Amino acid sequence: MKKFKVIVCCQGQPFEYEYRGLISALFGYAYHYLKKHGYGTMNFTLKEVE
Secondary structure, eight states: OOEEEEEEEETTEEEEEEEESHHHHHHHHHHHHHHHGGGSSEEEEEEEEO
């Protein structure tokens, strides 16, 4: 099963959250985006890892 990371970067400080499977990673991405998008200085990345 493939692993995915959601990387939330705020002012150069990355926070990485690892998920197994694309569906759970998409839900994690949506959760972090909806929770933290109001700050305006955050970058969100979904990345496949090995």
